[in-house]
Structure formats: structure tokens, C-alpha cells
Amino acid sequence: MQNGRRETLSKPNDYRFFPGAPEGIIDLCDAADIAVGTSRVFTFGSGASLFEMFVMRPPENAPLGPASADGLVAYVNVCPHAWSPMDWKPGEFLDYERRYIHCTTHGAKFRIDDGICIHGPCIGLPLTPVPIVVANGVVRVAPPLD
Numbered sequence: 505m506q507n508g509r510r511e512t513l514s515k516p517n518d519y520r521f522f523p524g525a526p527e528g529i530i531d532l533c534d535a536a537d538i539a540v541g542t543s544r545v546f547t548f549g550s551g552a553s554l555f556e557m558f559v560m561r562p563p564e565n566a567p568l569g570p571a572s573a574d575g576l577v578a579y580v581n582v583c584p585h586a587w588s589p590m591d592w593k594p595g596e597f598l599d600y601e602r603r604y605i606h607c608t609t610h611g612a613k614f615r616i617d618d619g620i621c622i623h624g625p626c627i628g629l630p631l632t633p634v635p636i637v638v639a640n641g642v643v644r645v646a647p648p649l650d
């Protein structure tokens with residue numbers, strides 16, 4: 505485990521506390537490039553400051569929480585159980601039934617809409633959301649105004 509990630513354990517659930525997190529407003533991709541039921545992974549930094557996040561357009565009928573933007577959700581690709589990446593192959597985050605985000609390391613499942621773990625070793629813990637907006641068809645990281 506990287507020391508930077510260990511530090512995040514005692515801090516709020518804010519993506520900006522992760523080493524390598526993008527600063528400011530960052531354009532990611534065209535929203536239309538993320539098909540229903542798929543995700544795209546975005547990487548920033550390198551080495552100990554490698555930051556990875558994903559943007560998902562959930563499968564049809566998946567609930568969406570207030571944090572969704574144009575039907576998209578975004579989270580840091582780090583599981584709150586053992587702080588490992590979650591996709592079982594690059595960009596594949598859904599469980600077999602395509603109802604939950606799945607961590608491949610120990611099998612935790614997270615609700616798509618709010619990132620809360622509902623099954624597995626970190627039940628009740630949240631994924632770290634990344635605030636996004638869609639403007640003129642472009643998905644952007646949009647840091648909170650604080």
C-alpha cells in the first residue's frame with residue numbers, strides 16, 4: 505500500500521486527497537463515447553502518484569443518485585477494503601448480473617448510484633466519488649467549490 509493512500513483513510517471521502525488526483529476542471533471525453541453498461545478509465549500521474557478513476561454509464565434500469573451527470577457516475581478506482589483497483593479487466597467494473605460495481609480482489613459489491621458497499625468485506629463503506637459534469641457533450645471533472 506502506498507503511503508499516500510494510507511493517509512486518505514483518516515480524511516474525508518474526497519478524491520482530491522488521493523495522490524495524483526487531477527486539479528481543477530479537466531476534460532475527459534465525449535459523453536457519447538461511453539455506451540450504456542460500459543465504463544472508461546482515466547489515469548493521471550505516475551508511480552506513487554498514479555491516480556485512476558472511471559466514468560460509467562450504468563446499465564439500463566440501474567438507479568442513479570443525485571451525483572450522476574447526464575446519466576453518468578464517476579468514482580476513484582480504489583476499493584475501500586484493501587485499497588486496490590477494482591476492475592477485473594481494464595474498464596470492466598460490473599458484476600456478473602450487471603447490477604453492481606464489483607471489486608475483483610475480494611468480491612465486494614457496490615451500488616452504482618451512490619457507491620455504497622452492500623456485499624463483501626467492506627459493507628457500508630463508500631467508493632470515493634469524482635464530481636463530473638457534462639457540458640456541450642464533454643465529460644469534465646468538476647471540483648466542488650470550497
Ligand code: FES
Nearest residue numbers: 583585586607610
Ligand atoms: S480490495 Fe476490494 S473487496 Fe477487498
